Amino acid sequence: MPALDDLSLLIEAARRSGEIATSFTGKTAQRWDKPDDAGPVTEADLAVNAMLHQTLTAARPDYGWLSEESDDGTRRLGQRDLFIVDPIDGTRSFIEGSDTWSHSLAIARDGRITAAVVFLPMLDRLYAAAAGAGATLNGQSISVSDIATLPEATVLATKPVMEMQHWTKGDPGFKRAHRPSLAYRLGLVGQGRFDGMVTLRKSWEWDIAAGALIVTEAGGQCTDRTGQPLRFNNPDPRLNGVVAGGDAVHAALLSGLAQTQATP
Structure with missing residues (x-):
């Protein structure tokens, strides 16, 4: 099942992202403010992004690329499959030394997400899903709440x-x-x-x-x-x-x- 193969790739890449990000100290990592009040970026964001781009596009060279920390273009629009990546979601939390930032990695096919990982390395929580295969947290099946009102x-x-x-x-x-x-x-x-x-x-x-x-x-x-x-x-x-x-x-x-x- 292609989505499960893609999910395995994303899980491995997410764990490598965590190793890189946690090698930086959030409060002392070099940071910059993006133009147009788009928020901060740190050297950890850029290091994770570089690894992800190199690793993922080498594994799936026919997939497009969309990342918060990469220049965008129109080439991806003509590609059926696409990596959609946020190297560190919650950069401000990372800078503050909090533990609630994450790595967010997904693959879309024809506009629909088919494989996805959200990994919080400081909490060791890895959410994962593949289309038609359910969702997990650290390998255990999860489901939404049944609250009605x-x-x-x-x-x-x-x-x-x-x-x-x-x-x-x-x-x-x-x-x-x-x-x-x-x-x-x-x-x-x-x-x-x-x-x-x-x-x-x-x-x-x-x-x-x-x-x-x-x-x-x-x-x-x-x-x-x-x-x-x-x-x-x-x-x-x-x-x-x-x-x-x-x-x-x-x-x-x-x-x-x-x-x-x-x-x-």
Whole structure:
């Protein structure tokens, strides 16, 4: 099964990423601020990205490449298969010395994710999924929660998501929690540790691709903020927000959201 072969490749690459990243000390790693307030990048991000590009494209030379830390172009748009990579998701957390940053690696075929890994080396948590084969955490099968209503639910979201203008009836009623890495948030939803996740901002494909498959292979739903299916390898690699959760929570979140455009 090609997706399982690709998954094995991603798992090995994710573990190597962890070895490289943890060889740097977050607070002392050399860092820069990206143009246009795009956030920080460190020498660890760049070292992981270089290894991933070399290793993955050598193993699959006909696959395209999309990474937060690589210059983008149009060549990938004509390629059926695509690596979608965030070398370190949660760079600010890495800089702060936190343990909740992750490596997010995925493969898309014809716009759909087929293999995915989210690895948190400081916590030794490796989420993995292949299309049609289910999702795992450290090799054990995982599934989304079966919470049925928003008042029972705890949802991962930033404070701005809770502002009343985003919800048709004001306070959506769920309990809010937060983790800095979008990929990790989706892994936690797939694990059933949290009941849903919402982000209303435009979201980069590399932040979402791996976690989206983990949620769906764990039995959940993961769409954009309007309920449309997520498609990857877009000319503009940003998605119109993301809503994830078990069937009931996902439906309730979509029903409660005011359908306005995602903010940049």
